[in-house]
Amino acid sequence: MDSVGNSRRPNFLIIVADDLGYSDTGPFGSEIKTPALDKLAQTGMRLTNFHTASACSPTRSMLFSGTDNHIAGLGQMTEHMASKEAYQNRPGYEGYLNFRVAALSEILQDAGYETIMSGKWHLGLTKETAPSVRGFDKSFTFLSGCCNHYNYEPQLDDPSHSIFTPMNAGEFWMKDGAYLDRKEDLPANFYSTTSFTDQLIDYLSERKNSRKPFFAYLPFTAPHWPLQAPAEVVAEYKGVYDDGPDALRSKRLQALISLGIVPKDTEPAPMTHKLWDSLSAEERAKSARSMEVYAAMVDLIDRNIGRVVDYLEKTGxxxxxxxLFMSDNGAEGSLLEAIPIMGGETTVNAIISKYYNNSLKNMGAGDSYIWYGPEWACASMAPSRGFKTWITEGGIRCPCIVRYxxxxxxxxxxxNSFSTVMDILPTILDIAGVPHPGTRFRGRDVVGVRGASWVPHLAGKAPSFHDEEKEITGWELFGLRAIRMGDWKAVYMTAPRGKDRWELYDLSSDLGELHDLASERPDILKTLTQHWETYYAETGMFDPGHDFPMVKI
Structure with missing residues (x-):
């Protein structure tokens, strides 16, 4: 019997969308059609105050470890430390899910679960750090951070190009522990969201023992750039975004208010960039089209989630x-992974111009390469400030839906109880009735978890996930820092995003992090910065001594 009184051993399905904005699905106020997620939320629960890291692989490391990314091996994204000697021999900065943690998949595998995944890994690029080594019985996976959703990558055939340099090795796709040749081994009709779902359903249907519980992990590479989707789905959103990102932001905010997710008197953060008004008619058309393609990608995520849910319903x-459905960070308003590996904007544009057709008519096709920029990202993260890579709520407050x-x-x-991605591992182990191994696991020393089980609150036995007044959580990535205690949050951001000093915000009345109270409440700020020093020491964090270009814009 599990921890909530179920006589059968429970199954688990974790679904992660890549760079999905807070309000990009129906349960969180979107106009994008997401009936499968709507139904999951209607028959389940919405977690409206759920937090992640400000970028993808650090979040994934916390999901699988239950602890902070600086402990689990992703103190910095591997894309940003490849040529930095400062990171060498730094525990917690290995650039992969390290072996100081017992991975969720490993723990459940040892507890008798059938463990399967299909999708993006981003927690290790070698066979020694691949899913097959970290507890997955079966896996079909893209190891790196982003890929063409149609597997159209002509630039990879020319090693002289700096674009996506790590991928020139060609060994970024794996199945069950063996590398795949993306040209020979991927389906001819490959589309990431659909193909990942196809494989997950195949894995589920191939189980020899249907009574054996399963842990299934479905991390999509969508809606991460390049924005690509079938033309017939894109056409369903034609004209929806012609009024621009400001209009979308206003509509989304009203929807969030109507749903009771944000208070009526919320003061939203302003856009980080204001570009739409200065665009020509042609530029506006292309900008709106990029959002139409993005919407189609989200729509397709939902359709494929619906396929998995239908399968589970059919099998009883x-x-x-x-x-559990979640996003890994705030919406993407820039080219995060591209900055260290694409060689600069000129190189990016030259490569795209050589191999891709970004004409209005072709946008969204496999041979196009587009992204949608900061204004659309801000629209989907409102009322929060910023987007992916920001340490403000726009980078770390994400949608989360649970059904059980x-x-x-x-x-x-x-x-609206505060929660983090570190809570997922202890929650799953609690439901499964499986203890965390403690300090020794598979013959190695491992660390404990920093998260806490959601079961008491979700089962109606506790008023919140954590002690709402005393819970302390820290964040750091790309040199941006934050520490939170209750509704008080201190942030340290370099210019131009911040003030090159600690700022203080009361999130109970200022979700947009607009009113800096550092000078008015120095006592609170002092307490929080003391907690920061503790967090810094506990996690083994360090200052690498170099700038991060993506936080300078």
Whole structure:
């Protein structure tokens, strides 16, 4: 019997969208059609105050370890430390999910679960750090951070190009522990979201023992750039975004207010960039089209989630499966992974011009290469400030939906209790009735978890996930820092994003982090900066002594 009284061992399905904005799905106020997620939320729960790291692989390391990314091996994204000698021999900065942590998949594998994944890994680029070594019985995976959703990568055939340099090795796709040749081994009709889902359903249907519980992980590479989707789906959103990102932001905010997710009197953060008004008619058309393609990508994520849910319902496993859907960070308003590996804007434009067709008519096709920029990202993160890579709420506050009927909660339950991605591992182990191994696991020393189980709150036995007044959580990435205690949050951001000093915000009344109270409440700021020093020491963090270009814009 599991921790909530279920006599059958529960299954687990974790779904991660890549760079999805806070309000990009129906349960969080979007106009994008997401009926599968709508139904999951209506029969499950929305976590409206869920937090991640400000970029993808650090979040994934916390998901699989239950602890801070600086402990789990992703103190910095590997793309940003490849040529930095300062990171060498620094525990917690290995650039992969290190072996100081017991991975969730490993723990469940040892507990008798069938463990399967299909999608993006981004927690190690070698066979020694691949999913097959970290507890997955079966896996079909893209090891790196981003890829063409149609597997159209002509630039990779010319090693003289700096674009996507790590991928020139060609060994970034794996299946069950063996490298794949992307030209020979991927389906001819490959589209990332659909193909990852196809493989996950195949893995589920191939199980020899249907009574054996499963842990399934479905991390999409969408809607990460390049923005690409079938033309017929893009056409369903034609004209929807012609009024621009400011208009979308206003509509989304009103929807969030109507859903009770943000208060009516919320003062939203302003856009970080104001570009739309200065664009020509042609430029506006292309900008709107990029958002149409993005919407189609989200739409397709939902359709494929629906396929998995339908499969589980057909096999009678749906109501015994804990399903969690989340984004890995705030919406992408810049070219994060591209900055250290593409050789600069001129090189990027030259490569795109040589191999890709970004004409209005072709935008979204496999041989196009587009992204949508900061204004659309800000629209989807409102009322929060910023987007992916920001340490403000726009970079780290993400949508999260949970469905597990044995909790016994009323349908369409919504909680604004503070939570983080580090809580997922202890929650799953709690539901499964599987203890964390402690300090020794598979013959190696491992660290404990920093997260806490959600079960008491989701089962209606506790008022919140954590002690709302005393819970302390820290963040750091790309030199930007934050520490939170209750609703008080201190942030340190370099210019131009910040003031090159600690700022202080009361999130109970200032979700947009607009009103710096550092001078008015020095006592609170002093307490938080003391907590920061503790967090810094506990996690083994260090200052690498170099700038990060993406936070300078």
């Amino acid at each position: 496993e749906l109501d015994n499966t804990f399903i 009927p044995p909790f016994g909660r009323d349908q369409n339950f919504q909680t």
